[in-house]
Amino acid sequence: MANDVALSVKDLKTFFYTERRLNRAVNGVSFEIKKGKTLCIVGESGCGKSVTASTIMQLLPTLSRIEEGEIVYHSDRGDIRIDQLERDGKQMRAIRGSEIAMIFQDPMTALNPVYTIGFQIGESLTYHTDLSRSQKRARIVELLKNMGIPLPEKRAGEFPHNYSGGMRQRAMIAMAMSCNPKILIADEPTTALDVTIQAQIFELMDTLKREHDTAIMLITHDMGVVAELADEVAVMYMGNIVEAGTVDDVLRRPRHPYTRALLDSIPVLGRGKNQKIQSIRGSTPDPYDRPVGCQFAPRCDYATDACKAMPDEENISDTHRIMCWNYEEIAARD
Ligand SMILES: Nc1ncnc2c1ncn2[C@@H]1O[C@H](COP(=O)(O)OP(=O)(O)O)[C@@H](O)[C@H]1O
Ligand SMILES: [Mg+2]
Incomplete structure (x- = not known):
């Protein structure tokens, strides 16, 4: 295994079982996410992009399960078979949110309505870092400020319901980026945001890539974003990756x-x-x-x-x- 790879997925199948009917939502996909690079996943709604992401995070909805395949996280401590970890076990909880973080399509998946935004980002920092109280405080304010949230000192003390949809999205992105993850999975992260904020967030993702060699998996339907940010592209259709390659391969020489x-x-x-x-x-x-x-x-x-x-x-x-x-x-x- 080349050591520039952060995550390898091999022949992954994730199926849903509802009312005795079977949905092969992810039907055998293989790909790698490389350190310091961005893999964009594209494809029409329902093709399995979000389910692929939730599978990697071990955050699958009930009625679904990994049917086959491997998910290997190439950590600094050696290879870890994510698919074999207990979903809410100690190891998975230590990795999730710190080394592998996710920006969800729906911010309320990640935010808890009963705690302030500052508290929630702080929790993640407490769990995953050794920052002192005052360092944490400074980091929370810095993260919110980086996301273009006005009056971050004051806003940190507010609850998710005090935030607009776009601001919640940004707070969740701040949380995902808080521990400088090795792998960042972003599921249509900027759909609800205006172009200025969108550009700002992509800039921050780029900084993460440059400074921490973070591997990014970016799910998007915006080909402009793909052209600008992707190193590699995977095109999904009905649970398969039907075509994958460098951004030039897929956008300039689609087959x-x-x-x-x-x-x-x-x-x-x-x-x-x-x-x-x-x-x-x-x-x-x-x-x-x-x-x-x-x-x-x-x-x-x-x-x-x-x-x-x-x-x-x-x-x-x-x-x-x-x-x-x-x-x-x-x-x-x-
Ligand atoms: N919670 C769920 N319960 C049942 N089926 C689901 C659920 N989430 C996704 N699916 C099904 O899995 C397939 C892939 O969905 P998804 O990964 O969300 O698509 P997208 O590419 O739009 O992110 C679809 O057929 C969808 O209906
Ligand atoms: Mg989706």
């Missing part, structure tokens, strides 16, 4: 019909006003009633008989991989 359709469906900064925006035809299948074989086949313009079987993962190059039977033929038509 999977889904990636191409996704890129055509979203305005991309720098492509000018005249770009054709075309929505992806059809809709994502019912997760409880999935197509057999390639999940994208029913919406794919290039589908053939071969697509009735699930495609293997194939390497196009050292950095670029794909799950599509027909990618070579499709490329030849360009």
Whole structure:
């Protein structure tokens, strides 16, 4: 294992069991997050991005479980099989929130309504660091200030319900960043925020990367953000990573019909006003009633008989991989 890798996920499957029905929410994904780099995960709503993130954090909702696969955290103390740790055991609690931190799509997942924001950030610092009382106090104020929260001394003493939605989001980001994590998982972290604050937060994530070599997994549907921040990109569809590679591989040389359709469906900064925006035809299948074989086949313009079987993962190059039977033929038509 190269020592530039912070986290490796191998053939991970996370399934939901509801009313005796089965949803293969994450259906065999493999990827690595590298130290000091950003991996962006993209894909339409429901494709398994958040479930992948919660699986790594061992914060899965009830009715779901890791079915197969490995999650290895390459810590300074050696490799740790996250998937084998007890969800609320001592080891997982020590790692979660300090070495591996997460910014959730919904801030109330991370914030407790009955404690002040300052207290909650302080708790995390008490649990995971040796800072003195006054150092903690200073760190809390600094973190809130960095997030653009006005009057941070005063605001630290307020409760989540005193904060606006955008401010809660920022308080949670402050909490996630408080212990300078080795791995930061950010699930659509800036969706509710205005562009100035968004830029500020990405700047802080960048600082974390530079100063602490933090590995970042950033879930986003904003291709502008991907183009700007990603080192590597993984495209998910119905529980699979259908294409992955460097940002150049995936944004400039997309090979999977889904990636191409996704890129055509979203305005991309720098492509000018005249770009054709075309929505992806059809809709994502019912997760409880999935197509057999390639999940994208029913919406794919290039589908053939071969697509009735699930495609293997194939390497196009050292950095670029794909799950599509027909990618070579499709490329030849360009
Ligand atoms: N708490 C839950 N209970 C049941 N099914 C869920 C739950 N959370 C997610 N799922 C299902 O898992 C699949 C992946 O969802 P998710 O990871 O949230 O998608 P997204 O890519 O939009 O983050 C979807 O089919 C979704 O319906
Ligand atoms: Mg999500």
